[in-house]
Structure formats: structure tokens, C-alpha cells
Amino acid sequence: MLDAKWVREHADLVRDAATRKRMDPSVVDAFLENDRDYRALLQQVEGLRADLKTSSSSLGKMKPEEREVALVEQRAKKAELKTLEKVEQELRAVVRGFALRLPMPPATDVQDGLDDRGNVEISVSGPIPQKDFEIQTHDDLGEKLGIIDIKRGVKIAGSRNYLLLGDAARLERAVLNLALDHMMKRDFEMVSVPSLVNRACMEGTGYFPGGEEQAYLAERDDLALIGTSEVPLTSIHSGETLDFDRLPLRRVALSPCFRREAGTYGKDTKGLYRVHQFWKVEQVVLGPSDEVWSLEEHKRMLRHATDLMDLLELPYRVVNVCTGDLGQGQVQKFDIETWMPSRNSYGETHSASRFHDFQTRRLNLRYRPEGKGKPQFCHSLNNTVIASPRVLIALMENHQQADGSIRIPEALQPYLGGESVLRGNA
RNA sequence: GGAGAGAUGGCAGAGUGGCCGAAUGCGGCAGCUUGCUAAGCUGUUGAGCUGAUUUGUCAGCUCCGAGGGUUCAAAUCCCUCUCUCUCCGCCA
Numbered sequence: 001m002l003d004a005k006w007v008r009e010h011a012d013l014v015r016d017a018a019t020r021k022r023m024d025p026s027v028v029d030a031f032l033e034n035d036r037d038y039r040a041l042l043q044q045v046e047g048l049r050a051d052l053k054t055s056s057s058s059l060g061k062m063k064p065e066e067r068e069v070a071l072v073e074q075r076a077k078k079a080e081l082k083t084l085e086k087v088e089q090e091l092r093a094v095v096r097g098f099a100l101r102l103p104m105p106p107a108t109d110v111q112d113g114l115d116d117r118g119n120v121e122i123s124v125s126g127p128i129p130q131k132d133f134e135i136q137t138h139d140d141l142g143e144k145l146g147i148i149d150i151k152r153g154v155k156i157a158g159s160r161n162y163l164l165l166g167d168a169a170r171l172e173r174a175v176l177n178l179a180l181d182h183m184m185k186r187d188f189e190m191v192s193v194p195s196l197v198n199r200a201c202m203e204g205t206g207y208f209p210g211g212e213e214q215a216y217l218a219e220r221d222d223l224a225l226i227g228t229s230e231v232p233l234t235s236i237h238s239g240e241t242l243d244f245d246r247l248p249l250r251r252v253a254l255s256p257c258f259r260r261e262a263g264t265y266g267k268d269t270k271g272l273y274r275v276h277q278f279w280k281v282e283q284v285v286l287g288p289s290d291e292v293w294s295l296e297e298h299k300r301m302l303r304h305a306t307d308l309m310d311l312l313e314l315p316y317r318v319v320n321v322c323t324g325d326l327g328q329g330q331v332q333k334f335d336i337e338t339w340m341p342s343r344n345s346y347g348e349t350h351s352a353s354r355f356h357d358f359q360t361r362r363l364n365l366r367y368r369p370e371g372k373g374k375p376q377f378c379h380s381l382n383n384t385v386i387a388s389p390r391v392l393i394a395l396m397e398n399h400q401q402a403d404g405s406i407r408i409p410e411a412l413q414p415y416l417g418g419e420s421v422l423r424g425n426a
Numbered sequence: 427g428g429a430g431a432g433a434u435g436g437c438a439g440a441g442u443g444g445c446c447g448a449a450u451g452c453g454g455c456a457g458c459u460u461g462c463u464a465a466g467c468u469g470u471u472g473a474g475c476u477g478a479u480u481u482g483u484c485a486g487c488u489c490c491g492a493g494g495g496u497u498c499a500a501a502u503c504c505c506u507c508u509c510u511c512u513c514c515g516c517c518a
């Protein structure tokens with residue numbers, strides 16, 4: 001959410017942000033118009049209410065016969081107020097509805113672009129592996145080794161579902177555990193979070209309204225399955241005012257993630273690239289309302305992820321995501337894309353976003369600045385640490401050996417009982 | 427799932443219809459004071475929205491778990507919901 005006062009004074013910037021983010025800029029004008037009407041009405045309501053308040057207290061001191069007379073007028077005014085209040089309430093909801101859809105302006109060093117093709121590469125790491133044999137795709141290899149079973153996953157739960165068996169499941173476990181330890185070494189507090197959250201969390205983190213189609217809903221209880229633990233992690237302190245010395249708050253969680261992938265029919269249908277359920281280790285940081293700090297933290301969080309990719313000995317690149325590929329609330333986003341031989345391209349494996357106070361305004365999550373002063377909205381940031389099975393694609397394909405076995409990077413070996421090669425059940 | 431109790435400011439805790447944004451204590455902040463163990467005294471101390479503004483503030487409105495209702499008037503009475511605690515049942 002954006003500060004309403006700021007939007008009123010910078011409507012052009014917000015319209016511009018909408019256009020650059022490939023959103024309909026008319027939402028800005030819809031907001032402004034309704035906001036203007038609402039405030040005019042609010043003044044009327046408050047005036048009437050003040051009037052009623054003073055006359056009401058004088059009523060208490062009147063003689064009974066005087067009061068009867070005065071009550072007639074009082075009741076009439078009260079009825080008028082009730083009517084106005086009802087309209088005011090409805091209008092307020094309308095204004096909020098539009099406010100929830102206003103886009104956060106992108107940072108100055110974000111390129112304009114229509115979609116992910118407009119993303120700007122900012123670094124490349126590791127050579128693309130050259131092998132003297134033909135690399136098998138992860139799903140072919142996985143099937144051969146008897147460690148990935150997509151057919152039966154689909155039988156059980158429909159398309160975009162899968163089973164990992166034996167070594168694939170062990171490898172997944174190992175990667176996730178390495179990722180968690182990696183973050184705890186960096187002083188992140190590990191948190192176990194709910195996978196089913198209420199509407200306020202989804203709205204607070206910016207997924208609703210707009211993202212309902214992508215979420216599995218437990219409608220009977222008005223809950224949603226999380227698509228990322230960013231949602232519960234960022235929501236932990238919603239409605240609170242944190243002490244300055246608690247900031248920054250750095251946390252990491254491992255959670256299952258659920259995504260309906262509506263509107264992706266026919267896209268990435270082969271293998272484990274796009275699935276309905278996966279595991280993700282996610283890092284979330286809450287800090288002070290400080291642009292400089294926020295920028296540095298963003299880069300630091302990116303580094304936590306690239307350091308882990310280095311430990312996994314995977315080739316990857318980092319892109320500065322362009323405006324058209326940026327979410328409504330994101331100020332800036334860096335994606336890490338990892339080389340996937342089966343795609344013959346880099347595939348997105350990580351996404352590091354900074355939001356300024358977009359999420360924290362929605363969550364009403366503030367802190368009290370050092371010393372004293374008014375509470376301020378925190379800044380929030382998040383980044384993937386690792387997501388599986390997507391990372392398994394990169395591991396299985398890039399570390400594949402001529403005999404179809406999978407080489408295990410040194411950092412991962414302690415998590416696999418010291419084994420340096422996985423051969424599956426073949 | 428059943429029975430009961432409760433939810434008030436940073437915390438503790440009063441308040442059963444108008445004098446209550448709310449006593450008192452603690453904590454915080456400011457000042458004063460002080461050589462006998464940082465204590466004493468005085469003052470001050472919530473948030474949000476709207477409008478005005480000489481940008482210092484000023485005025486109005488809202489907020490006592492959430493939402494509705496009764497009433498001229500609600501922290502206080504009624505209803506619904508959420509959460510917490512106690513007991514019983516069930517259970518990984």
C-alpha cells in the first residue's frame with residue numbers, strides 16, 4: 001500500500017509506475033476520485049457527529065419536559081447521521097479497494113521492459129558445463145534411476161505433481177538442510193511457520209487482491225495455502241510496533257509451497273520445473289525505514305543465495321528484473337537464474353525483492369525510531385535461499401556423469417552420509 | 427467436541443449508562459535535587475484519520491479484542507465472532 005497523502009501529491013508518479021509495470025493506470029484516478037468524495041463526506045459526517053455529541057451531553061442536564069422536546073430534533077439528526085455513515089462506510093471500502101491495487105514505483109536503476117526478456121544481466125558465474133556425452137534431462141535420468149516418478153505423482157494428485165524416491169528425496173532433504181544451516185550461520189533465526197494462513201496475511205504481503213487465482217483456498221475456514229513462507233514470515237509482527245533495537249529482524253523458514261499455476265497451461269509441462277507443491281527455504285528481513293540500509297540489505301540477501309549456489313557448484317547468472325516483470329509492490333527485484341541443460345537456458349531459481357514499506361503499511365507493522373518519536377513503517381525484504389525440486393533439475397543435469405550417476409558437491413556430502421556420488425536404485 | 431472464566435494504554439490493574447481516552451501503580455521521557463549504595467521530588471508520557479497552518483502547532487472525529495445492536499448518550503447493557511485461560515472428552 002502507498003501513503004494516501006503521498007499519492008494525492010504525486011499522482012503522476014503513480015500513474016507512470018502503473019504504466020511501466022504493465023498495469024492499468026486508471027486505478028490511480030479511480031482511487032483519487034473516490035478518495036476525494038470520501039474525504040468530503042467524512043467531513044460532513046464528523047461535523048454532524050460533533051454537533052450531536054454536544055447536544056447530547058446538554059440533554060442529560062435538561063428538565064424532563066424540555067428534554068422531550070429536544071429529543072425529537074435529536075432523533076431526526078441521528079437518523080440523518082446513520083444514513084450518511086452508511087454511505088461513508090461503503091465509500092471507505094471502495095477507496096481501500098483501489099488503494100490496495102496501487103503500484104509501488106520502481107527504483108531508479110530498474111530498466112523499462114515488457115516482460116522477462118527485458119531483464120538486465122548483472123553478473124554471470126561459472127562456465128556452462130561442456131560434457132563429452134549427451135546430458136539426459138532430469139526427468140529422463142530420474143526415471144531411469146528410479147528416483148523420480150511423475151506418472152504416479154499425477155495419478156495421485158493430478159498434473160504437475162510428482163514423487164521423489166530414494167536418492168532424489170535424500171538429495172532434496174540434503175539441499176534443504178544445507179540451506180538452513182547456511183542461513184543460521186549468517187545469524188538468521190529459523191522459524192517454523194503455518195502453511196495455512198488467513199486473508200489478512202495474504203492481503204498484507206500483497207498477494208491479495210489479485211492473486212486469488214494462484215492460491216489454493218480452504219474456503220470453509222477462509223484460509224489460504226501459502227505459495228511461499230514469505231507470507232507468514234513477513235506477517236509475524238503485523239499490527240505491532242517494534243522496538244528499534246530489535247531491528248533488523250532476520251529470519252529463515254523451510255516450508256512447503258502451494259501454487260495453482262492457473263493460466264500456465266502448456267507451459268513448462270515437462271519435468272519438475274513448474275509444479276503445484278514444492279519446498280522452499282526463504283529469508284525475510286524487516287528493518288528500519290532507511291533507503292540506504294534497505295539497498296545494502298538487499299544485496300546482502302542476494303549474496304546469501306549466490307554463496308549457496310557456489311557451494312552447490314552450479315552455474316548461474318543474476319538479473320536486474322525490468323519494470324514489466326516486477327510485482328505490484330516490488331521496488332526492485334534481482335532474480336538468480338541457474339543453468340539448466342535440459343532447457344538449454346538459465347531458469348529462474350531465486351527471486352530477491354525489496355518493498356520499502358509496501359507490505360508493512362498493509363500489515364500495519366511499525367517500529368519506534370531510536371530514542372523517541374512517531375512510529376514508522378518498517379522496510380521488508382525477502383529472497384529465496386533454495387527451492388526444490390527446481391534446484392534438483394540443475395543439480396542432476398549439471399553434475400551428471402557419463403554413466404548416469406550424479407556427482408555430489410563437497411558441501412553437500414556431509415548431508416548425504418559422506419557419499420560423493422548418487423546412483424539411484426538402478 | 428462439551429462446561430466455565432476472561433480480553434481495558436508499553437506492563438500491571440480500576441472502572442456496571444453521561445463528569446472516561448480512561449483512576450492508581452510500574453516503566454519511559456524531561457527537569458530538579460543528592461555524597462551513604464540511582465534513591466528522592468516535580469512535571470510529562472497512546473495511536474489513527476480529517477481539516478487548518480506563520481510547518482511550531484491548533485481544531486474536530488475515531489479507537490477499551492473484532493463486528494453488529496439498544497439508547498439522546500456505551501469501556502459499561504444485548505447479539506455474533508475471534509482469541510486466551512481452567513476443567514472434561516478426543517488425538518499426532
